[in-house]
Amino acid sequence: MVIEPINRLLDTVPFDAVFYSLDWHPPDHVSFIDNVHMRELHPSNPVPADKAQAYDTVVFAGPPPMKQRLWPRHCVQDTWGAELHKDLKIMDGAVKIYKGTNPEVDSYSVFWDNKKLTDTSLGNQLRLRGATDIYICGLAYDVCVGATIADALAIGYRSILIEDASRGVDLADIEKTKATIVNNNGVIVNSDEVLAMVEGRDRRPELGYKLAMELKNAMEDK
CATH class of the missing domain: 3.40.50.850 (Isochorismatase-like)
Incomplete structure (x- = not known):
C-alpha cells in the first residue's frame, strides 16, 4: 500500500x-480493453480485436498507426x-x-x-x-x-x-x-x-x- x-x-x-x-x-478512451472494437486496427496489429485481453498491445490504424497497451476500464470522468x-x-x-x-x-x-x-x-x-x-x-x-x-x-x-x-x-x-x-x-x-x-x-x-x-x-x- x-x-x-x-x-x-x-x-x-x-x-x-x-x-x-x-x-x-x-x-x-482508447486504452480501455472493452473499447478495442471502436477503432480500426492496423494490418500490422498482432492481436485480433476479438482475441485481445487486458495488458495486450494492439496497433490502431490511425493515421498515424498507434501502438496501444490495453487496460481494464479505469478512472472514468466523474x-x-x-x-x-x-x-x-x-x-x-x-x-x-x-x-x-x-x-x-x-x-x-x-x-x-x-x-x-x-x-x-x-x-x-x-x-x-x-x-x-x-x-x-x-x-x-x-x-x-x-x-x-x-x-x-x-x-x-x-x-x-x-x-x-x-x-x-x-x-x-x-x-x-x-x-x-x-x-x-x-x-x-x-x-x-x-x-x-x-x-x-x-x-x-x-x-x-x-x-x-x-x-x-x-x-x-x-
Whole structure:
C-alpha cells in the first residue's frame, strides 16, 4: 500500500508544493480493453480485436498507426473510480493535474500525453514556482510514475523516485524504469531518506552532476 508512506511524507516533509495527478478518462478512451472494437486496427496489429485481453498491445490504424497497451476500464470522468483514495491526505493549496482526457491518445506522464501532442498544466506550474527538484511517487511505478520521471529528467529537473511509496505492474518493466532513472542521473530513494534531502543535509552526487550538465547545456545554447 502506498497511502501510508505518502501520508507520512506529507506530514513530515516541508515540500514547497504538492501536486496530485489524476487519470480523467472519457468513457470511450482508447486504452480501455472493452473499447478495442471502436477503432480500426492496423494490418500490422498482432492481436485480433476479438482475441485481445487486458495488458495486450494492439496497433490502431490511425493515421498515424498507434501502438496501444490495453487496460481494464479505469478512472472514468466523474465516477468514483477517478477519485483520489479516500485515505490519502490532501494538502491545503495543493494542485490537481488531470490527464488522459483525450479519448484518442493515452497519457502516462503527468507532463504530456504519450504522443507529445498536448501538455498538462504541470510544466507551467513548476516554472511559476521556480522548481528545481521533483519527488515522484504513486501508481504505477513502471507506467505513469516511470513516464513522469523520464519526462522530468529529459526536461532538466533533478528528479527523485520514492520507491516504497510506489507500486508497479510488471517486474521487468520496473527494472527498465530503474535503469532509465539511473542512466539519466535521477535518484531512487525510500521515503525515510526524503526529509534529509529536502532540508539539504543529504546531497546526492547524481543530482549535483545533473545540475552541472543542465547548466553546461544552457551555456552552450546561448
